[in-house]
Amino acid sequence: MSSRRVLQALLVLLALFAIALSYSRASHSVDFIAYYYAARVAMGLQPGHVYGLASGIGWPQFFRYPPLFLVLILPLGLLPYKISVAVWAAFKCVALYLVARALGRRLDFPQSGFWWLVPVLLCAGFWLQELILGNVQFLVFVVVAAGFLSLECSERRGAFLLALGVTLKIWPLFFMPYVAVRKGARAAVLMGTFLAGLMLLPAAYFGWSGNISLIRDWTSQERSLSTLAAETWFPGQSLAGIMQRYLTVMDYSKWPDRNYVQLHLLHLDPRLVEWIWYAVAGCAYLGLLWLARKTSELRETESPISGGILLADGLAFCALPLLSPFAHRIAFVVLLWPAMVAGALLARPGFPSARSRIFIYAAVAIEAIEPLFSSAKIQRLFQVFGVDFWASCVLTAGLLTAWIEWRRAQFAQQPNESLLPASYEFSAARRS
Secondary structure, X not given: OOHHHHHHHHHHHHHHHHHHHHHHOHHHOHHHHHHHHHHXXXXXXXXXXXXXXXXXXXXXXXXXXXXXXXXXXXXXXXXXXXXXXXXXXXXXXXXXXXXXXXXHHHHOOOOOOOOOHHHHHHHHHHHHHHHHHOOOHHHHHHHHHXXXXXXXXXXXXXXXXXXHHHHHOOHHHHHHHHHHHHHOHHHHHHHHHHHHHHHHOOHHHHOHHXXXXXXXXXXXXXXXXXXXXXXXXXXXXXXXXXXXXXXXXXXXXXXXXXXXXXXXXXOOOHHHHHHHHHHHHHHHHHHHHHHHHHHHHHHHHOOOOOHHHHHHHHXXXXXXXXXXXXXXXXXXXXXXXXXXXXXXXXXXXXXXXXXXXXXXXXXXXXXXXXXXXXXXXXXXXXXXHOHHHHHHHHHHHHHHHHHHHHXXXXXXXXXXXXXXXXXXXXXXXXHO
């Protein structure tokens, strides 16, 4: 039997194990329960509310997603709960295979060697926890990743997929200004147009007035939760959560788990910390837009799908959980894109530099070592200190260093010369 067949059989066995694990631990899928209950309420199979703190199974597991997501999960509400959880897990296993395969082909990811350990060690823990909790985060990431992969060969399809991601979970809006800078205003306008159309699409099921009412309830709910840290009940791994724990005294009295330690190095006013976060996160996002602009300016001298674009998109996915107001560990499943870029970089001779490689190896080591300390007390300490946040910062530093080196190479080469090793460049034919 060939090694490829062995690998395929192993992947099937791992997927079956993941599905069986989800089925056996269905009671732990607390995020999926909120979706399941909302779907059954929307179909009139049980009393309740679609939106508000009384939706789902109640605080803190209430339903927070736009109406189109509700329509798409209605069929799962018709199934027994444990079977729905298993089907949901099967979707994620298929999605993981498809997105990893697509990214691998785009990156020309090496099929030999141990380079696959880079994305596995960086992201397996996040993905497994997201699978058990039953959140939709990874499926939304797959849709958004498909949008980015489609942008170069079909701007319309890429914009549609990015808009679809927003109608499933609001966080892909983070990328709209980035897309406008990287691809131009037309791509952002297309994304906005598709978004408006998709938001109206649930009217085919709920009726025009019913859909408008659901949109109104959803927006009202989300506005009420807009204050930084208003509804957190876990140590967030974003910059906002780090600043709160490092610079203020946290109130754990209303959290389900009150055993987290106080870390505050300073004792600043929480409102001041919030404004500092706005300033720092805003400057960092402007830096990301500048990076996207510089990448788009230089890409005209090379093939349409290149190392610089993939690096820039990887940095954008790194920035998403780091700059978000809240970021549970499962939010870091989006690091699959930058993790695969990092693995492809490490496999290439001559690029990037040793400095970039050290950063990437350090991030891999941190995420590989963290699960070995399974003690609840130590894991709480890791969450309070923000180990996942700092590991993501180190990975970001490695990719940013590689991007700077790539940009310098643009000016050091003639326009008709190769700008990166041939194995990392992609021909226009690869798009098909």
